[in-house]
Amino acid sequence: MKVGKMVWLLAIIILLVINITIYITVPSWQNGVPLSLLSFLYLFPIWMYYKENKLLSIKNKESKLHYEELLKQKEQSEEKATQLGQFIQEIPVPVFSINMKNTQCYFSESLKELLNLNSSILELSHLEEKVHPIDKQQFLKDKKAWLSGYPSISRLRLQGDSHHLLWVEIRTKISVNPSGKVDSISGIVIDITKQIEIEENLKQMAYYDSLTNLPNRIMLRSHLKKVISRAKRKEHDITIMFLDLDGFKNINDTLGHDTGDALLKEVANRLNCGVREEDLISRIGGDEFIIVIEETHKEEVKMIAERLLTNTSKPYLLNDQTVYVTPSIGISSYPDDGHDIETLIKNADKAMYLAKDRGKANFQFYTEELKTYQPEESLLERIWKFFQK
Structure with a gap:
């Protein structure tokens, strides 16, 4: 028998005993009835206690069920996390997953192999340590975004063994709960090294001269x-040198194109040695x-200019x-000789033809006297056509 029922049975027995005692000891029923009714009042605290006890019992039962449910969910969660870890490790592509609740980090075997990791305890820092110093700031920015609930797609360089660089693209997906927490x-982690190499090759073909590897017309214009925009903003000068080789056509015609090409390569090397590192040399054709x-x-x-003349004339x-x-060099400058690309190139071209007229193998600055000077049209027309494309 349950405790509650036993309490009520005992209370009723006591009530009966009291009432029997009242009717035996009180001679008048008028006095006995009120006393009998009054005796029932002692059942009220027992009833209140029983009701409160019943509510506590229900709450305890609900708490126990809730606790058992939470315990079951925890076990299921741990089991799923273990299964997830095993699943991720077996995925044949470089992937990772971080459970923010218990800070557990899972790397697939492919990612471990990519990062050359042997550690049994894995953390996001293992990936961070492999990021190239130049791209470290970008990675930290992305990491901050992840922790705030924002996914990202970023290209980074990873340092492999023997300082071998690996280009990767990291794509993330963030799971956020209803309260907004991650x-x-x-x-x-996608290896895009070959893709980057192809892009670089295409860029090389698009912006660099295939013979000399110098910037071509497209890059020159860009x-x-x-530099003109920067010069306008910072109010500094720009110098344009237009250089043409004297006697090249004769060598190309008599000794062949292979010798002519080899000569142009060597000229490009000597020009590079004669200017500063930040200067740009372009072969325009x-x-x-x-x-x-x-x-x-x-x-x-x-x-x-004198250094270029000396180096190139050897x-x-x-x-x-x-x-x-030997080179003939024409020189114009911004802002004195022009404020736009076409004018500066045209004036440097005029100065270059003046250098040819004055015996070749020299350099000339553009002056106002050359404003009406008209050199041979062929080369100038080619330059104008180039910049009008």
């Missing part, structure tokens, strides 16, 4: 737009080159033959 972070120099004064420009040993070429 439950998990999942990601895939570069000039930037044939034996014509344009050099862009920023933030220089006239005396320094003269020194660079004899070349090509295919067991010694050949000679």
Whole structure:
């Protein structure tokens, strides 16, 4: 028998005993009835106690069931986490998952192999440590976004063994609970090294001369737009040198195109040695080159031009033959000789033809006297056509 029923049975027995005692000891029923009714009042606290006890019993039962349910969910969660970890490890692609509730981190075997990891305890820092220093800031920015609930797609370089660089694309998916907190972070690490190499090759083909590896016309135009914009903003000078090789056509015709190509390669190397690291040398076609120099004064420009003349005029040993070429150089400057690309190129071209008229193998600055000067039209027309494309 339950405790509650026993209490009520005992209370009724006591009530009966009291009432029997009242009717025996009280001679008048008028006095006995009120006393009898009054005796029932002692059942009220027992009833209240019984009701409160019953409510507590129900709550305890509900709490116990809730606890058992939570315990069951925890066991299921741990079992699912273990299954997830095993599943991720067996996935044949580089993926990772981070459970933010227990900070457990899972890496697939492919990702471990990619990162060359042997540790049994895995953390996101293992991936972070492999990120190239140049891209570290980008990774930390992405990581902060993940922890805030925002997925990302980013390209980063990873350092492999022997400082081998690996380009990867990291794509993440963030799981956020109804309260806005991040439950998990999942990601895939895609090796895009070959893709980057292809892109670089296409960029090389699009923006660089295939023979000399110097920037081509397209890159020259893009570069000039930037430097002129920068010069306007910072109010500094730009120098344009237009260089044409004297005697190149004769060498190309008599000794063949292979020798001519070898000569152009060597000229490109010597030009690179004669300018500063930040200067740009572009081959715009044939034996014509344009050099862009920023933030220089006239005396320094003269020194660079003289150095280019000296370096380029030295004899070349090509295919067991010694050949000679000299440069004619025309020079214009921003803002004195023009404020746009076409004007600066046109004026440098005029100055270059003046150098040819004055015996070749020299350099000339553009002056106002050259404003009406009309050199041979062929080369100038080619330049105009190039910049109008």
